[in-house]
Amino acid sequence: MEFFLQQTVNGLTLGSVYALLALGYSMVYGILKLLNFAHGEVYMFGAFAGYGVLTVLGGSSAPLVPIWLMILLMFVAAVVVSSTIGVALERFAYRPLRNSTRIAPLISAVGASFFLQAAALLLFTANSRSYDAPNLIAIQTGIPIGPIRVWMVRVMVIVTSAVLMILLTLWVNRTRTGKAVRAVSFDREAAAMMGIDVDKVIVITFLIGSALAGVGGVMVGLVFGRVFHLMGFVAGLKAFTAAVVGGIGSIPGAMFGGLLIGFAEAYTTGYISSTFQNLIVFALLVVVLLVRPRGLFGREELVKV
Amino acid sequence: MKKRSQWPKMVMLFVAMALVAAACGGDDDAGAGDDTTTTAAAAPAATTTATTEAAPATTMAPEPTTTTEMEMIPCVATIGFIGPITGPVAFIGEVQLNWMQYAVDVLNEELSTEISIVEGDNQFDTAQSATLAAQFVDNADMVATVGPAGSDNVDAAGAVFEDLDPDFSFVSPSSTREGIAATYTGMFRTVPTDADQGPTTADFMIAEGAAKVFLVDDQSSYSTGLSDSTTAALEAGGVEVITESVSQDTTDFSALVSTIPDDADFVYLPWQVAANGQIFANQMAEQGKTMRIFGSDGMDSEDFTTVGSLVAAFAPDIAGIAGSADLLAGFLAEYDDTNTFGPPVFAAVQVIIEATYRVCLTGQTPDRASVQAEIANTDLADSILGSPISFTSDGDLAEGQFFIFEIQEDGTKTLVG
Numbered sequence: 001m002e003f004f005l006q007q008t009v010n011g012l013t014l015g016s017v018y019a020l021l022a023l024g025y026s027m028v029y030g031i032l033k034l035l036n037f038a039h040g041e042v043y044m045f046g047a048f049a050g051y052g053v054l055t056v057l058g059g060s061s062a063p064l065v066p067i068w069l070m071i072l073l074m075f076v077a078a079v080v081v082s083s084t085i086g087v088a089l090e091r092f093a094y095r096p097l098r099n100s101t102r103i104a105p106l107i108s109a110v111g112a113s114f115f116l117q118a119a120a121l122l123l124f125t126a127n128s129r130s131y132d133a134p135n136l137i138a139i140q141t142g143i144p145i146g147p148i149r150v151w152m153v154r155v156m157v158i159v160t161s162a163v164l165m166i167l168l169t170l171w172v173n174r175t176r177t178g179k180a181v182r183a184v185s186f187d188r189e190a191a192a193m194m195g196i197d198v199d200k201v202i203v204i205t206f207l208i209g210s211a212l213a214g215v216g217g218v219m220v221g222l223v224f225g226r227v228f229h230l231m232g233f234v235a236g237l238k239a240f241t242a243a244v245v246g247g248i249g250s251i252p253g254a255m256f257g258g259l260l261i262g263f264a265e266a267y268t269t270g271y272i273s274s275t276f277q278n279l280i281v282f283a284l285l286v287v288v289l290l291v292r293p294r295g296l297f298g299r300e301e302l303v304k305v
Numbered sequence: 306m307k308k309r310s311q312w313p314k315m316v317m318l319f320v321a322m323a324l325v326a327a328a329c330g331g332d333d334d335a336g337a338g339d340d341t342t343t344t345a346a347a348a349p350a351a352t353t354t355a356t357t358e359a360a361p362a363t364t365m366a367p368e369p370t371t372t373t374e375m376e377m378i379p380c381v382a383t384i385g386f387i388g389p390i391t392g393p394v395a396f397i398g399e400v401q402l403n404w405m406q407y408a409v410d411v412l413n414e415e416l417s418t419e420i421s422i423v424e425g426d427n428q429f430d431t432a433q434s435a436t437l438a439a440q441f442v443d444n445a446d447m448v449a450t451v452g453p454a455g456s457d458n459v460d461a462a463g464a465v466f467e468d469l470d471p472d473f474s475f476v477s478p479s480s481t482r483e484g485i486a487a488t489y490t491g492m493f494r495t496v497p498t499d500a501d502q503g504p505t506t507a508d509f510m511i512a513e514g515a516a517k518v519f520l521v522d523d524q525s526s527y528s529t530g531l532s533d534s535t536t537a538a539l540e541a542g543g544v545e546v547i548t549e550s551v552s553q554d555t556t557d558f559s560a561l562v563s564t565i566p567d568d569a570d571f572v573y574l575p576w577q578v579a580a581n582g583q584i585f586a587n588q589m590a591e592q593g594k595t596m597r598i599f600g601s602d603g604m605d606s607e608d609f610t611t612v613g614s615l616v617a618a619f620a621p622d623i624a625g626i627a628g629s630a631d632l633l634a635g636f637l638a639e640y641d642d643t644n645t646f647g648p649p650v651f652a653a654v655q656v657i658i659e660a661t662y663r664v665c666l667t668g669q670t671p672d673r674a675s676v677q678a679e680i681a682n683t684d685l686a687d688s689i690l691g692s693p694i695s696f697t698s699d700g701d702l703a704e705g706q707f708f709i710f711e712i713q714e715d716g717t718k719t720l721v722g
Binding site for chain 2: 003006007010011013014118121125126127128130133134139148151220223224225226228229230231233234265266267268269270273274275277278
């Protein structure tokens with residue numbers, strides 16, 4: 001039981017981060033039908049922004065401000081940096097190609113991804129940086145759940161992710177802008193004809209998706225420690241898988257898919273072998289797509305014939 | 306008129322400062338940067354001493370009178386560098402390239418040679434390595450190259466060198482797979498092989514009374530090769546070995562950490578990314594796992610600081626070797642950071658340049674065949690690695706040796722085996 005609980009916590013932590021990242025893929029796909037392959041790099045820049053604040057404020061060993069304030073500022077910086085990059089991507093890499101062939105923005109996305117990776121390599125070098133979170137929040141602190149104790153940083157990651165996902169759901173379903181996002185997602189041309197500023201809605205979507213990725217980047221830095229210029233690639237791939245498994249374009253699907261991938265990784269490692277972790281995650285993707293080609297929460301697309 | 310808020314500007318300024326700090330700061334670099342300034346002035350003199358001590362020890366070392374000849378006939382050649390300057394293990398390639406440039410500068414000054422470098426970024430990709438090998442062979446001025454870094458890439462490049470020009474020498478500073486040097490005529494290496502490190506590691510654990518070892522490889526050829534040799538030696542010693550595997554890109558090991566049996570005596574991590582080892586150690590602490598971690602030479606880095614853990618190294622701490630410490634200080638005066646993959650590059654460059662130098666001293670223009678013959682004759686009594694360098698007929702290091710250190714509370718390492 002202890003082992004199962006521990007793996008559940010492990011999977012929940014990882015899945016929470018994947019879910020935040022998957023939301024960005026899903027939201028952008030929902031309105032633009034575009035796979036934003038640079039999303040992983042947006043997340044990576046968020047992680048570096050958080051690291052930068054940590055460094056400016058004295059580092060984990062000698063913080064100049066209270067820890068809670070430092071962590072808050074790290075999240076703020078990550079949100080600002082990631083959303084700025086996300087909006088810039090939309091403006092310069094995707095918008096000019098919006099009315100071109102479907103493959104063009106896809107290639108632009110891949111190019112943007114490499115560009116951001118190379119920019120990070122030049123800016124931050126290839127060395128790994130460590131948040132050294134155990135110095136910020138001691139490993140001994142935590143909440144006991146049955147026979148195990150969950151480190152406070154993990155608790156923070158899980159709770160923050162849950163709160164952000166709830167807020168996003170409320171925003172999409174209860175606000176005027178959220179309604180506009182749904183309308184654009186449903187039919188961009190019709191939404192424009194109804195007076196919705198489509199460009200503005202797309203920018204807001206990129207902004208929110210990228211901000212969530214930035215938060216995810218800081219969370220990963222805090223809970224897992226290492227940030228480096230290629231960290232966005234694998235995480236992005238997993239989050240993309242999560243979005244597809246959940247049903248790309250579906251916000252609840254992205255959340256569920258993220259958690260599913262997180263649990264799949266943890267249980268595979270725990271009960272089968274770490275060697276087969278990725279094999280099983282991607283096999284899961286194949287199985288889900290075979291059974292439900294539009295993902296678990298994806299809806300059938302109605303096509304006028 | 307409405308007064309515009311200053312908050313957005315302040316936030317942007319703060320964020321810009323944060324990114325600059327992320328770029329400039331770094332726990333990896335901080336210590337090195339502090340130390341280098343004071344020792345920089347002493348470095349050139351010290352490096353001169355270190356290299357001149359090494360030169361007479363070579364079998365073909367000339368009498369001082371030949372230096373005059375050197376002054377009259379410039380010893381000019383080009384040497385290559387094949388390494389992962391970008392890509393997934395750019396942290397290795399960057400440091401290797403920096404050491405390459407540093408070594409060429411130091412040795413050119415020392416020996417009055419005019420050796421230039423052609424850089425080749427293989428991105429740790431075998432196809433790129435093969436392409437670079439073909440390009441290098443095609444470069445008539447190039448006499449030899451340093452690299453490639455990993456054994457898979459050595460295989461890819463080695464096949465091309467062997468096919469196009471077996472006289473072309475390549476001295477790898479970090480390929481450790483057993484038996485690979487025997488496959489290629491022109492291959493030499495300045496690091497011991499897995500056949501040296503694996504048994505050394507296993508013997509130490511057995512001597513410490515290990516009955517069960519949890520071993521995790523990082524799916525690189527370096528790691529799996531080392532994992533195999535260590536497992537074989539441990540099992541031969543009656544130790545139960547549980548093997549697992551994770552990608553180098555992984556940063557969450559918590560699920561894997563949960564599977565470490567409570568009665569394991571050691572967790573052995575033959576990894577190239579030391580920062581990952583530290584994360585693994587943190588996650589072990591988080592789950593109350595207290596068994597001792599043993600890292601391979603790839604973990605011998607400032608990034609891995611878990612007190613009480615053990616790391617293997619192919620040299621005693623070079624900061625503690627008289628000539629090498631000065632070389633290290635000279636390097637750190639020019640470059641921010643180093644790691645365990647750097648000093649063997651200096652040794653590889655030294656091997657090639659001194660071989661070229663010896664050819665020049667005979668009055669010949671160095672070419673690939675003559676340089677290869679001289680590399681094979683290398684007999685350095687001492688090196689930056691603190692040990693002699695000469696090669697077996699296969700091109701392996703003749704006296705490869707590994708050392709084992711324990712990490713102390715103050716971050717220093719104590720030699721324990």
